[in-house]
Amino acid sequence: MKQLSQLCRGLDCRILGDSRINIKGISSHSLKTKAGDLFVAIDGYRTSGKVYIEKAIGKGAKAVATSDESLAKKIADKFKNIIAIWVENPRHFLAITANRFFDFPAKKLKLIGITGTDGKTTTSYMIKSIIGASGEKTGLSGTIKYFDGSSWYSAPNTTPESLDFIKFLAKLVKKNIHYCVSEISSHALALDRVTGLDFKVAVFTNLAQDHLDFHKTMKAYGEAKLKLFKNLSSSASAVINSDDKFTKKIINVTKAKTISYSLSNNANITAKIESVKADGMEVIVTLPSSKPILFKLPMLGRHNVYNMLAAIGTAIALRIPQRFLKIGIENLKPISGRLERMKTKKGFDIFIDYAHTKNALKVSLETLRGICKRRLLVVFGCGGDRDQSKRPKMGRIATELGDYAIVTSDNSRNEDPKLIINEIEKGINKKNYEVIIKREKAIKRALYLAKPNDIVLIAGKGHEDYQIVGNKKVYFSDKNVALRAVKS
Numbered sequence: 131m132k133q134l135s136q137l138c139r140g141l142d143c144r145i146l147g148d149s150r151i152n153i154k155g156i157s158s159h160s161l162k163t164k165a166g167d168l169f170v171a172i173d174g175y176r177t178s179g180k181v182y183i184e185k186a187i188g189k190g191a192k193a194v195a196t197s198d199e200s201l202a203k204k205i206a207d208k209f210k211n212i213i214a215i216w217v218e219n220p221r222h223f224l225a226i227t228a229n230r231f232f233d234f235p236a237k238k239l240k241l242i243g244i245t246g247t248d249g250k251t252t253t254s255y256m257i258k259s260i261i262g263a264s265g266e267k268t269g270l271s272g273t274i275k276y277f278d279g280s281s282w283y284s285a286p287n288t289t290p291e292s293l294d295f296i297k298f299l300a301k302l303v304k305k306n307i308h309y310c311v312s313e314i315s316s317h318a319l320a321l322d323r324v325t326g327l328d329f330k331v332a333v334f335t336n337l338a339q340d341h342l343d344f345h346k347t348m349k350a351y352g353e354a355k356l357k358l359f360k361n362l363s364s365s366a367s368a369v370i371n372s373d374d375k376f377t378k379k380i381i382n383v384t385k386a387k388t389i390s391y392s393l394s395n396n397a398n399i400t401a402k403i404e405s406v407k408a409d410g411m412e413v414i415v416t417l418p419s420s421k422p423i424l425f426k427l428p429m430l431g432r433h434n435v436y437n438m439l440a441a442i443g444t445a446i447a448l449r450i451p452q453r454f455l456k457i458g459i460e461n462l463k464p465i466s467g468r469l470e471r472m473k474t475k476k477g478f479d480i481f482i483d484y485a486h487t488k489n490a491l492k493v494s495l496e497t498l499r500g501i502c503k504r505r506l507l508v509v510f511g512c513g514g515d516r517d518q519s520k521r522p523k524m525g526r527i528a529t530e531l532g533d534y535a536i537v538t539s540d541n542s543r544n545e546d547p548k549l550i551i552n553e554i555e556k557g558i559n560k561k562n563y564e565v566i567i568k569r570e571k572a573i574k575r576a577l578y579l580a581k582p583n584d585i586v587l588i589a590g591k592g593h594e595d596y597q598i599v600g601n602k603k604v605y606f607s608d609k610n611v612a613l614r615a616v617k618s
Contacts, residue, residue, distance in 0.1 A: 134168065134193055134213060137227040143195070146206040147213035151192060156228050158293055165190030170217075170224040171197075172291075179220070187212055195223055225292035225325040235299035236327040239269075239307070242444055243314040243324065245358050246335025246371075248490050249437045250288070250313040252429070253335060255465050256441035257311045260458030264450050269302040271295070272313035273484075274466055274593045279307045289318030292325065299327075309448075316341055316354040324358070331447045332358045332386070333369045333440050337376040338489035342517040352376060362386035367447035369440055372397045389447055391439035393432065399439050399446070403432070408471070408479065408501050411435070415442065420452065426460050430469055431497035467592025469494060472609070474616045477582030482609050484592025486513065486540070488523040491589055495531035504583035508532040509576045510590050511569065512554055513598075514545030521550065522557025532587070534579065535563040538572035540590045541598040569597065570611050577615045588612060 135149035154166030160182035163169050169186035171179030171194065180201060183194050187205075193213040196202050197220050206214040217223040229236075242257060244250045251273050258277075261268045270277040273288045278301055289312065290298060302310055314332075318324055337352060345351040356379060359368055364385045370377045372390040381388060390397035404412040410428040413435055417423065427438055442455055464470055472480040481498060485491040491510065498506055508528050512521045528535040537554055539547040547567050555565075566572040576586050588608045591597075597606040 131166075132231050137168065137230050138215070141223060141226060142218040143223060144199075144202075144216040145213060146202055146215065147193075149213070151213060153193065153231070156224070156231050156293055157186065157191070158224055158291065160185040160189060163189035163191050165192075167191045168193045168195065168227065170195045170220050170227070170293075172220045172224060195220060219322070221292070221322040222325055225296075225322050228293045228296045229326045232296050232300040234328070235296060235303045236329070238303045239299060240309045240330045240448060241299070241327060242309070242311045242331045242333065242448075243327075243329045243358055244312070244333040244335065244440070245314040245316070245319070245355050246333075247338040247340050247487060248493070249335040249433060249440070250315075251484075252434060252465055252468050253333060253437040253440045253444075254311045254313055256438060256459060256462060257444050259462045260441060260445045260450060260454055261309050261311075261448075263454040263458035263461065266309055267305075267307050269298070269307050269310035270312070271298060271310070278302065279305045287318075288313050288315040289323050292323045295323060295327075314358055316351055317344060319357045320345070320350075320354040325361075329358070329362060329366060331367045331369060331444050332362055332384075333444055334359070334371055334374070334377065334380055335436065335440060336371055336374045336489075338487060339520055339523075340487045340517065342519060343515065352379065356380065356383055359384040359386065367444075369443035369447060371436060371440065373436075387447075389443045391436070391443050393435060393439075399443050401435055401439055403435060406430070406500055413438070415439070417442070417446070417452070423452075423456060425456060428460065428462055428464075430471075430501065431493060433493045433497070434469075467594070467609075469497065470592075470609070472612060472616075476580070476616060478580040478584040478586060480577070480586045480588065480612050480616070482592060482612070483587060483589050484594075485510075485589045486591075488520050488527055491524055492527050492531065494587060494589060495527065498585050498587055499531065502583075502585045504581065504585075505533040506531075506585050506587065507534045507536070507576050507580060508587045508589060509536045509538060509569075509572050510588075511538045511540035511547075512550055512590075513541045514543035514547070514550055516543075518553060521553040522555075525554035525557035526559065529558050529560045529563050533562065536572045536576050537563055537565045538569045539567055539597070540569070541594075543598050544600060569606065569608075573608065573611045574615045577612065586612075 157163040163186040169191040195215040202214040202216040366386040368386040391399040470482045596603040
């Protein structure tokens with residue numbers, strides 16, 4: 131329980147009523163509101179929290195906050211026992227007040243945030259594995275699942291809303307867990323989901339085109355990523371990819387100590403790929419003040435070497451003893467939908483991958499080309515209601531780097547899959563492809579065409595076990611469809 135005046139101290143807000151009331155909880159969802167709560171009306175993609183203020187009051191909210199000044203006055207006049215608060219930025223207000231209510235849980239943890247277009251999930255699992263090798267439990271939040279130290283559960287967002295994230299961190303503190311590894315999306319940064327959190331380490335993977343449906347421009351997309359590093363304290367560390375030109379901007383804005391990693395340039399941590407096989411790579415890593423170490427990375431791809439270096443840099447920043455680096459990396463378990471290999475009795479391999487951007491698809495195809503003995507087939511599509519400019523680019527990449535492509539639907543959402551595919555086809559200059567709109571049929575077709583020593587890449591959805599059609603989620607798993615097809 132906290133006094134409202136304590137929660138609002140120093141914030142850009144106007145309290146209409148007695149600020150000395152005690153608040154028992156905070157909510158931003160009317161159905162989750164409880165008696166004595168402060169309800170903060172934030173705007174979502176399809177609706178505004180302002181619409182649900184009276185429902186929250188009906189659920190027992192004692193105070194409500196909104197960016198609509200006239201509405202705040204109406205609420206104060208209509209409900210004499212309710213405190214109305216006008217706030218300039220409800221999302222910022224929610225993040226700060228939630229942090230205060232739960233007594234700043236991030237300060238009691240070693241919180242690691244990973245941002246970048248690609249590699250966030252894999253890097254997070256690598257970091258978790260290294261910390262686990264040292265004997266510590268680690269909380270994790272990201273694209274695939276969340277882990278609270280004892281249980282895994284589905285991830286509603288890559289990065290939770292600020293209130294949910296702070297509750298999650300508070301839960302870790304209560305369980306006496308000392309670390310949390312979190313993927314920090316550009317949406318989360320732009321929408322103040324991590325405002326006020328004390329990150330001990332922030333990791334930058336790369337910057338490539340994505341999410342322009344939301345950010346509109348690459349400049350705005352980059353600015354969102356920079357927020358994580360601008361807000362680091364001088365006692366924090368920034369682990370940065372010096373092979374990405376965006377890193378220079380990070381160095382210019384952060385107060386944190388930087389640890390750089392590279393495959394091409396001078397950096398604190400560098401690596402050389404020694405050998406590549408279908409089940410992984412041997413990589414020699416050079417660390418500061420250390421002899422080179424040979425790592426057997428149980429994953430494929432140059433991009434995963436970058437992810438490994440980011441994880442190693444994080445471990446160095448956290449002062450985890452060097453002996454645990456090799457154990458953590460080499461004992462890493464397969465990550466769902468991240469170039470996940472499926473062997474078949476028919477002599478070809480299937481790889482399930484989350485690649486849904488031009489850059490990620492290019493990297494995955496180039497990686498598999500390096501081990502492919504015969505033909506490389508690819509099944510892919512593009513999501514609806516998302517960045518349309520990447521569609522022809524992905525079509526071109528798939529047909530130029532793959533021997534044969536099957537263009538299909540992804541999460542079409544509120545767009546016609548045929549129209550999405552038409553835009554993909556605009557970037558294709560070759561005839562080595564076909565269109566099969568139904569994704570299940572497309573996967574089955576690719577596996578029917580596959581011969582011994584071929585590789586089939588099924589790209590775009592990775593770990594997801596659903597398709598979004600309209601506003602509905604329908605069960606669908608690339609992996610399960612592929613498993614059934616090769617058994618039949």
